[in-house]
Amino acid sequence: LPLLVGALFATYYHLLVAPAPSYYQSLFLSLGSNDTAAAHLRALTVRPHLAGTEANALAADHVVSTLSSLSFPTRVTPYEVLLSYPVGRSLSLSAPGRDATAFALVQDTYPGDPYAAASAEVVPTFLAYAASGSAAAEVVYANYGRREDYAYLASRGVNVTGKVALARYGKVYRGDIVKNARDAGAAAAVIFTDPKDYTPGKAFPDGPWMPPTGVQVGSTFKGVGDPTTPMWASSEGCERVSVAKAMSTHDMPGIPALPVSGRDGEEILRLVGGDVAPEDWQGGDGAPVYRLGPGPAVLNLTYTGNETIATIQNVISVIEGKEEPDRYVILGNHRDAWTFGAADPNSGTAALLELAQRLSKLQNKGWRPRRTIILCNWDAEEYGLIGSTEWVEENRAMLTSRTVAYLNVDVGVSGSGVDASATPQLDELLKQASKKVQNPDNGTESLYDLWMASDSSLIGRLGGGGSDYSAFVQHIGIPSVDMAIGSGYAVYHSLYDDFTWMEKYGDPMFRRHVAVASIWGLVALRLSDEEILPFNYSSYATELEVTCPLELSPIPTFSELSIFSQ
């Protein structure tokens, strides 16, 4: 009898007393705190925190202690992986009849910069995994460094073989810029940040745009995961390919390369002669006339990198589901940054922690998710999605069978507008959720209104390797989402991606941080708590019809089947 009473009570409690999922969803949305998000961002970005450094381990401590204090079981999952650091760099410019001038290769701080002292810890400007070596050769200007740019150079009779290719950022992945230079025969590559694209207005700290000495740092690895354990996990004692072998694959740039500032790029182009480059290869106002070369400018480049096995740390926190604990809704964001990482990626980390604090408050009001929610804070994303890829590789079988969805936020906030991508069965859920979240820039509108007014009002797809959703979508086929407020910003991967930039230009009220946490958490709550998963496969069918139209050809007649006529 006590069992029967207990069972009846449980049933009635469930039917009559326990609030519906929508109750907790509304409560979650009402609990957003911009002060909390700002405090986390400030704490996470106090020092530059590149993967494999002590500062990034301290940032991991902040994430662990925050999540543990909410009583969510939290642990660090470390991996030993191949990272890349600069040891020596030099670049000098000369031309016949001119003395060589050496570039400083330093990003300047500004008077009153509160991060001036900490910026001494910023990694020198470099391109991770570039080959160590030297080149001294004439310069060829290669526009955005795309294959079509090299095809154009060839059509104009400009020979790139043995030369230093100078290309600008902005159209293709920097790993492809260097690879295309190598494929064209270049001995080395230099990539600059053209003020035309990155400084069309006032530069930081007087405006949001890239300062004259600002440099975009980044990886040139075209693969994903630890290069010494391709397709398997870097677990303790595992088999590895040698560093030399990992560095010689086609996913590595294979030639020395360096990134330079807009100011240095223009100084080089002032000395490049040859035919005038086409109109759409030119710079902005005040720029010299860009010419194709080769020469007479000569660049003398030396780069020495240290490719070394380093320890990275993913932080994994679990909120166990009550009814379906073995079904996972996974939220992920990376923590490692090239510099201070205020936008990329810690606006997302701050949103994750603010969201976790709201979930803890729901838990105090009696909420328990139906399915398990896992919060992941990845490491070494910047080098090639390494932390998330190794974790998926290590847990492939379990994640494949148990994961309901993976929800990624990388750069959570970089400006205004909404930028969202998804696998199509989640399109409808994303739209519905955005209608419930307030537009952070306009209190009478929804995030959906802001989204529809954005440049990127369409839902993007997740075919590329842009962030940590890659292993989930492309290796194990998990329904996934990638979300951001703002799309692209000029100080990306430079010294200036710091808290001051975010506070002045990216999100002065930190309401955009709250908005990204709100939509992220709401999508997670709907996937974790609703009895019927809110997937919509008719949008999947529509997407397939659009992107993979079936060519229905008539069935061949017997005599047309060549196999029988031979």
Ligand SMILES: [Zn+2]
């Ligand atoms: Zn990122």
